[in-house]
Amino acid sequence: MIKTIYLKELTELVRDKKTLIFMIMLPLFIFPALFGSITFFAAKTVQKEQARVLTYWVANATEKNAIVDLLAQESGFKAYVDESSDSESAVDHKTDDWEKMVRSGKVDFVLEIPKTFDDELATNVQSQWQLHFNNAELTTSVWHRVNGLVNRLNKQLTHDKLILLDVSDAEIAGLVHPIQLVKVDIAKAKESLGTKLGGMISYILLPLCLMGAIYPAVDIGAGEKERGTLESLLIAPVSSMQLVLGKLLTIVTTSFLSAMMAVISLALWGFIFAQALAVKAISDIIGTLGLMDLGLALLMLVPVILFFSALVLSISIYARSFKEAQNYMAPLSFLVFAPLIIAMLPGINLDWQWAMVPITNVALAIKEILKGDFDWLIIGFIWCSQFIISLFMILFAAFWFKREAVLFR
Amino acid sequence: MIEVKQISKRFPLKDAKLVNKVANDDPRVKGRFFNVLNNVSFHCQQGEVLGLLGANGAGKTSILRTLSTALTPNSGHVLYEGLDAHENKLAIRKNIGFLSGTTGLYERLTGRENLAYFAKLYGVKDNDFKRVLDELTEQLGMASFLDRRFSDFSTGMKQKIAIARAVIHEPKVIIFDEPTTGLDIAASEVVLSFMTRLKEQGTPIIFSTHHLAEVERLCDRVCIIHQGEAKFEGSIDELNHLTGHDILQKSILSVMSNNVMTNPIAQDVPA
Known part of the structure; x- marks a missing residue:
């Protein structure tokens, strides 16, 4: 039943021109073209001035x-x-x-x-x-x-x-110059690259995951309400948990795809503009950090994506219309950026205190994983705690889907 | 048999302006709550068509939504063959074919995909789906547009697919909320003929409508709802006899204006 709902939601999203624009055209072509043009003109201006x-x-x-x-x-x-x-x-x-x-x-x-x-x-x-x-x-x-x-x-x-x-x-x-200071960096290449890339990955990917979740959530929650399709679904012999999981998986998929699309876009455009350079950079990154650690860093995103998806689905189903849902979603990005900024501040390192702060802990964990010097216990704790929070959010969404006051507002 | 026993339903009135606006006029407003249904009772036998009649806002759609299990009553019971609908929601839903005026279908899917989706949700096997779809396509005349996107449909086409959606799982009970509203004469006739066929097959139908010609054509009995209460339940002849009119419209208006309490079930069932 969950698979049926999931496949139907995906089919509908794929056939929606807005989805194609927001999820494929924007990250893959429009954003890179926009940022590329801005960077190009800025570089030209500076070059001209020089x-x-x-x-x-x-x-x-x-x-x-x-x-x-x-x-x-x-x-x-x-x-x-x-x-x-x-x-x-x-x-x-x-x-x-x-x-x-x-x-x-x-x-x-x-x-x-x-x-x-x-x-x-x-x-x-x-x-x-x-x-x-x-x-x-x-x-x-x-x-x-x-x-x-x-x-x-x-x-x-x-x-x-x-x-x-x-x-x-x-x-x-x-x-x-009586004294000349000579820099001797004992940081390994992996540590150095991991610190820089770790902060960047969290800062870029987590907001993208949220953005990738918002549009489909609005469409399959408030959108269903507005189009009158929700009632047909509510009287079908499907439990609210099945309904929520079917819809949630759709949002999780699009959220993850949206983040991956941005990564692919960066790699693609890097390859187009600086072919050999981009290939070397990517192989250097993978060679230095290791596929295992990169995979582990992406694994840390999973509970966060689950949490975001359940949260936006709950908000979306509460809203009466598409427009109302979009209004509710707007402040969410601030809630994500604030803990991410904390994680990027100098001097903030992963310890048990920071491990208790949601989102910030995941961003710090990704940084530690990519640096290659991390404590399995603390990383495991963060993943599990974030996953438990996500489960509670999913249960809340299922409870929300049962409430008449929410469904028939 | 479907038995509705003294169901009541109330919604919180959150909008202060609405409270002030209706408080003096509408007896259903009690404090911060709006009692949309008040001890409503009626029944529908196997093979019977029961028409729910009443003015706009009388509570007909709330009753039908409660029958479909979309809404849960604050008190009272809805029994399908003696089984409480709200205690056995998932099992009961498999046997209900519900269509409301606001029921929509997925615009980015074709008519066939919409029907296949709901068939799967209702656990219809592939072979059964093909058989029922073929029958419905012929009965409702859907062959020419079945594989087109729902967004391209006319109102009549949409309503035919919506009706097919409601019965794709061969339900034992049909609940339709104003099924011909907004349809032209030809499309209405297709819907009414389809309902007649279901009646002939022995499927009990409860439906609401404002078209009295449909009531006279299809209904074995009617239930008149006024301000959230069932004011009359019986045949059209009984209604006309009770009110002294021979025109259905006048009889209904008479019941609504005189507040005649003529519901035998409501009187029989202990509070």
Whole structure:
């Protein structure tokens, strides 16, 4: 009987254009196309800004100032030539003029060097230069690019001065940076990848599981009520538990498929855009983490999917209509994201205290499993406790399906 | 035989506006509850057609839903051959063919798939399903649209499939709620002829309708429901004799307006 209900619900969902759009077209084509386009345009914009020729004006620079030569030699920088005025000094001395030049777009930046710079340099006094630019547009690369040049100049000047003082190249390194910290990471590749991927998998897959459950739940709960098909089902010789399990399995299937569809989509598009790279990345991930651990991580999702499915089915059958059900479902995503964010916070590690917090415990468990260093007892406890909670939710859904006050609202 | 013994059903009135709106007019509102059925009793013998008559909102659909086991009464009993329907729901449901005005079918399935689905839910074997489907296809004239999606059907086609759904498991009792509402003359005739055939086969039928011509054509007896109570149960002749009218419509209105208590079962059964 459960199989009959399950197969019929699946057939109906497959024939629904909305299901095809939400469950296949969106994760497989539309979302990747959308995110791909956004990423492409963002990357292009940053690239364009980095390659853009910046027009500049250096105020108060003497001929022997090395920054003038450095800017002139560097590609991507172009000195401003004031064709309307024959007096350069008119621009040189007024801060207001520099700001106007930047605002009007005549120059991208004005580098103001103190007139006393040569003296400061000679007497080993630190000189303060001011970079006037418009930072309202966060994409601007002026600061980054000019700062890079000034750092190079700083190094050169320091080097020249120390050479004059008869300091050798080897001593210069020890003098300028007496201590150099060398990173020695003892984390295994699996630990490192597991931590990063573990957090990501929970954060991506759990909300997707919920989203994948919501639409079919609304359709086979509130949708049945709205279309008047529920009554035919309620008078059939089928127990409420059979009815709930048949519908629940449909939601579980779509929820799981929806999450898997997202994973397949990522792999597919990765393969299309960076064929060899994607294959290598996937084989690296599987090689490092191991299929067993990946399978175990997915197994942790099972009780959560069961819980989500029973929850959304209960909400859906309570609602009078499709629209009402969708309104009830909206706040659910917050309930899922909050514990997931907690699990992603630095310093939050799986212990018995966190093992008691639903959803957060599963996210942390997935992270631990993928890291490869986990306590079977705590993982087993989380799976069983989440499964028991899911069973209670399923029993509640079956009880809900018996209540006239719910079914005939 | 179907026996309905003093069933009562009440729903909580959660909407305060509704409470205020109906409290003064409707005697069925008691505090925060709406007594949709109050000690309703009647019976239907084997091979008999019983018509449930009454104004809109009288409680006819609630009675039929209670008979179908979709609703459970707060008190009273529905007995099928002496077996309490609400204590043996799953067993009783296999023997009931229920069709209500709001019963829908699955729009993304074809007519045949809809019927096959319900046949499976009712435990009909494949061979029996094929046989019954062939018979119903011929009797209801469904051959031309049986394999089309339900969403493409006209109202008449939908009602024919809905009726076929209600009887695909060859039920022993038929309960129809306004089966011809919204149908044209031709479709109505198909439904009425089908009900006549069921009657001739000895299947007891309880159905509600507002079409008095259907009542005169099909019903052996009628039960008049008014404000959640059974006001009369008997044959049309008995009704006309009791009220002194020879027109059914006038007789029904007379019972409803005079609040004549003429239900023998209700009087016989101890409280």
